[in-house]
Amino acid sequence: MPRASTHKSSKSAKPTRRPDRAAPPATVAVAAAANSAASPPTPSTQIDALTGDPDFMTSLARGLAVIQAFSQKKRQLTISQVSSKTGFSRAAVRRCLYTLAKLGFAGSDDNRHFFLQPRVLALGHSYISSMPLATAAHPILERFSRMMHESCSIATLDGLDIVYVARANVTRIMAIDLGVGSRLPAFCTSMGRVLLANLPSAEIESFLARIQFTRYTERTIVTADKLRPVLRMVLRNGYAIVDQELELGLRSMAVPILGPSGQVVAAVNVGAHAQRVSNQEMLNNFLPHLRAAAQELCMLLR
Numbered sequence: 001m002p003r004a005s006t007h008k009s010s011k012s013a014k015p016t017r018r019p020d021r022a023a024p025p026a027t028v029a030v031a032a033a034a035n036s037a038a039s040p041p042t043p044s045t046q047i048d049a050l051t052g053d054p055d056f057m058t059s060l061a062r063g064l065a066v067i068q069a070f071s072q073k074k075r076q077l078t079i080s081q082v083s084s085k086t087g088f089s090r091a092a093v094r095r096c097l098y099t100l101a102k103l104g105f106a107g108s109d110d111n112r113h114f115f116l117q118p119r120v121l122a123l124g125h126s127y128i129s130s131m132p133l134a135t136a137a138h139p140i141l142e143r144f145s146r147m148m149h150e151s152c153s154i155a156t157l158d159g160l161d162i163v164y165v166a167r168a169n170v171t172r173i174m175a176i177d178l179g180v181g182s183r184l185p186a187f188c189t190s191m192g193r194v195l196l197a198n199l200p201s202a203e204i205e206s207f208l209a210r211i212q213f214t215r216y217t218e219r220t221i222v223t224a225d226k227l228r229p230v231l232r233m234v235l236r237n238g239y240a241i242v243d244q245e246l247e248l249g250l251r252s253m254a255v256p257i258l259g260p261s262g263q264v265v266a267a268v269n270v271g272a273h274a275q276r277v278s279n280q281e282m283l284n285n286f287l288p289h290l291r292a293a294a295q296e297l298c299m300l301l302r
């Protein structure tokens with residue numbers, strides 16, 4: 001009897017496949033987390049994380065995020081396009097654009113496609129005009145740019161990007177037209193690497209954890225493991241050379257600019273055509289001039 005009973009129970013215990021069985025909650029949570037990690041956070045999620053702060057103005061934060069949704073590639077946007085880029089509801093975007101338009105920061109010719117007005121420049125001008133380095137650096141950049149016969153720039157670090165605060169343009173060597181206020185990814189630019197290399201170790205690791213690596217050319221470094229030793233070398237050498245990682249045909253070299261207390265506050269660089277100037281020529285001919293320019297720029301901050 002026991003054998004017969006065992007045989008019967010094993011038969012009845014045979015599992016049956018159920019079609020379209022829902023994934024367990026844990027699996028769904030893991031998949032959601034993976035998708036979240038794969039895509040960068042939207043302004044909406046960043047703002048939501050701060051809404052518990054009683055002094056945080058959510059409406060102001062949304063307005064600033066809507067302004068930043070516009071770019072050189074997307075100069076005109078619809079409400080739904082801004083909503084998609086920011087993560088805000090269409091109603092919230094409509095109110096932001098309405099307010100910006102009333103204040104003269106935005107406009108629309110058909111009440112459907114919106115664009116920024118020149119008055120937005122006043123926001124950036126307030127920062128540039130209050131920054132001694134940006135206001136006084138241009139004559140120095142112009143002089144050294146003429147000496148090297150190449151374009152020179154100064155930039156600071158802002159999140160994952162560098163922001164140009166001064167520029168002396170001799171020849172246009174990039175596909176995009178750079179000027180004051182232009183932004184480029186820090187991880188694959190000479191000024192960005194100088195600024196990153198001089199951060200505390202914990203801040204470097206935080207940067208590497210947040211970055212979305214993009215392969216701009218076949219030379220671009222696109223992993224944190226490969227970027228770490230490069231940053232250590234930049235810190236040790238006191239300069240960075242980026243060889244065609246952002247754009248084919250472009251080589252650039254940067255050195256740090258120190259503030260009054262010895263901390264790195266900005267970087268200055270020179271860019272050249274790769275076919276015209278080799279890495280060794282940059283070291284021999286440009287590095288001494290670049291370091292002299294950085295020293296003069298340091299004096300402006302004292």
